[in-house]
Amino acid sequence: MNIYDKIKALADKKGLSIYRIEKDCHLSMGSIMKWAKSSPKIENIHKVANYLDVDINYLLGKADTPSKSETIATNLTPLAGNEMFTFKVIGTITAGYGGGTDYNATGEEIVIPRHLLKSHNPDDYFVLEVRGDSMFPLYLDGDKVLIRKCDSVDSGKIAAIGYDGEEATLKKVEYIKGENWMKLIPRNPEYPTKTIRNGDLELCRIYGEVVYLFRDNIGF
Numbered sequence: 082m083n084i085y086d087k088i089k090a091l092a093d094k095k096g097l098s099i100y101r102i103e104k105d106c107h108l109s110m111g112s113i114m115k116w117a118k119s120s121p122k123i124e125n126i127h128k129v130a131n132y133l134d135v136d137i138n139y140l141l142g143k144a145d146t147p148s149k150s151e152t153i154a155t156n157l158t159p160l161a162g163n164e165m166f167t168f169k170v171i172g173t174i175t176a177g178y179g180g181g182t183d184y185n186a187t188g189e190e191i192v193i194p195r196h197l198l199k200s201h202n203p204d205d206y207f208v209l210e211v212r213g214d215s216m217f218p219l220y221l222d223g224d225k226v227l228i229r230k231c232d233s234v235d236s237g238k239i240a241a242i243g244y245d246g247e248e249a250t251l252k253k254v255e256y257i258k259g260e261n262w263m264k265l266i267p268r269n270p271e272y273p274t275k276t277i278r279n280g281d282l283e284l285c286r287i288y289g290e291v292v293y294l295f296r297d298n299i300g301f
Contacts, residue, residue: 168190171207176252
């Protein structure tokens, strides 16, 4: 059995379609079927193995059963830096104004390769789902964003920001050091820029900087 045949058999047992696996693992449509005749990237095999909760060695033909074991595929050694981490989508954040951040898990999970985390600890990151269209076309309703936790960002960066007490949004941040104002700038021209000044800045909080976008049918 080739990799595709093994994935198809496992998917059938779990009542999953290949399309669903590709969608949830952020692989392009039809890519897994191509694995019957081509060699996929190791990080993509990692994503599917983690999603199906099976030993990657089984998919690679280095183990006889799909049950996970402590054995590591020998050809993964040069790619140790590309290990995968699973993040739960811990909630949603509005891309408009007048909304907030809902920290109720959506039930989705995103599998992220180590290289996207750079030298940081995985605990330094979290994933939220975008709601609204004020950041269109850069971010769409339903997109997932990887956010690195921090309490400040450079001017010009896109961040998850709390303001006016309970409200939160995803916006480009602009400011000049030493001046008491900060602009929250949408990408969609139908939405206004919001300028926060003086004492209102004390009600602002940077939750983190957006470092990566996940969208259906877009891989790493």
